[in-house]
Each structure stands twice: as C-alpha cells, then as structure tokens.
Amino acid sequence: MTKTITLALITVTLMLFSCNNSKDKTIETTNNEIFPIGDKITNGYFSGDAFLRLLQKKDKNNDFALGNVTFDPGARTNWHTHPRGQVLIVTEGKGWYQEKGKPAQVIKKGDVINIPEEVEHWHGASVDSKMVHIAITNYQGEENVTWLQPVTDEEYQQVNSL
Numbered sequence: 150m151t152k153t154i155t156l157a158l159i160t161v162t163l164m165l166f167s168c169n170n171s172k173d174k175t176i177e178t179t180n181n182e183i184f185p186i187g188d189k190i191t192n193g194y195f196s197g198d199a200f201l202r203l204l205q206k207k208d209k210n211n212d213f214a215l216g217n218v219t220f221d222p223g224a225r226t227n228w229h230t231h232p233r234g235q236v237l238i239v240t241e242g243k244g245w246y247q248e249k250g251k252p253a254q255v256i257k258k259g260d261v262i263n264i265p266e267e268v269e270h271w272h273g274a275s276v277d278s279k280m281v282h283i284a285i286t287n288y289q290g291e292e293n294v295t296w297l298q299p300v301t302d303e304e305y306q307q308v309n310s311l
Contacts, residue, residue, distance in 0.1 A: 182219075182241065183240055186219050187200045187203070187217060187218075187219065188200060194226060194229070195224060195225065196224065196225050196227075196299055197223045197224030197225060197273070197274075198221040199218060199219065199224045199225075199226075199273075201216050201217070201219075202216065202219075204216055212288050213286055213288060213293075214288070215283065215285055216284050216286075217282075217284075218281065218282055218283075219279065219281045220279060221274060221279050222275065222278055223273075223276050223305075224274050225245070226272055226300070227297055227299045227300065228249065228270070228271050228299075229271065229295060230267050230269050230270070230295045231266060231268075231293060231294055231295075232267065232287075234265050234268075235287065236261065236262065236264070236285040237256070237260075237283070237284055238260075238285075239256050239258055239259065239262075240281050240282060241258055241279070242258065242279045243256070243258075243274070243277075243278040244256050244278070245273060246272045247308065248270045253308040253311065271300045275309060
C-alpha cells in the first residue's frame with residue numbers, strides 16, 4: 150500500500166513538473182505577445198522587419214480594419230495619412246510616433262494614440278526595442294491609407310538620439 154501511494158505521488162509530481170515546464174516554454178516562445186506575430190509585411194511601405202496579424206477585415210458591420218503589427222527594433226512605417234483617422238494601442242515594447250512638422254513622441258505599452266484624418270505621420274519601433282501595436286484603421290469608401298515617402302535614416306537617427 151505504501152509503495153502504491155509513493156508511486157502515485159511520484160507520478161503526480163512528475164506530471165506537475167512537466168506541466169510547469171511546458172507552460173514556461175510557451176511563455177518563452179510567445180514572448181508574452183497577445184497574438185501570433187503574423188506575416189512579414191513586404192509591401193514596400195516599411196523600413197526594417199515588420200509583421201501583420203490581421204484581426205478583423207472591413208465588412209458590412211465594421212467600417213475599419215483591425216490588425217496587430219509587430220515592429221522589430223529599427224523598423225518603421227513610411228510617412229502616411231488616413232482619410233478617416235487611425236487609433237494605435239501599444240501592447241508591447243517602445244517606439245516612436247511623429248506627425249509632420251512636430252517633435253517625435255515616445256510610445257510604450259499601454260499608450261493609445263488617436264491619429265486624426267489626413268495627418269501626415271509615421272510610427273515604428275525604437276532602435277533598441279521591438280514595438281507591438283494594435284492598429285484600428287478607418288475606411289473612407291475602399292481607402293484606408295495613403296502611403297508617402299520613407300522616413301529617411303537621417304530622420305530616424307535624429308529621433309532616436311533624443
């Protein structure tokens with residue numbers, strides 16, 4: 150009887166240890182991200198490596214798209230505008246948001262950036278940290294963004310030296 154109880158306790162202990170180890174590995178591999186990283190963005194409107202996980206397409210009930218965007222350190226968008234604005238919710242890391250003609254702002258986990266319609270801006274990760282945000286981008290008809298010129302390396306280095 151004692152042998153059976155001892156074996157049962159050893160089995161339960163091993164099972165708990167195994168569960169705890171697999172839980173730790175899951176945390177390490179997901180990097181505490183809310184959503185999977187998504188697909189690499191290859192449209193030519195980003196510098197560096199950025200990834201998009203589309204969460205919600207525009208449809209008959211929603212006049213917006215919702216996406217989780219991951220920027221590797223140094224990655225950023227081109228300058229661009231949105232005909233009906235955009236909201237960014239930073240969920241991880243540190244980055245930058247800048248409107249044309251204004252100083253850049255540091256953005257970090259927990260920040261919400263409300264971008265008015267037709268405001269020329271860019272956003273991306275800092276040079277030493279990745280940055281993840283959820284983007285809620287409104288549509289006007291079938292258009293939700295107008296892409297402009299890249300943020301130059303000089304512009305980006307200037308921001309990162311602040």
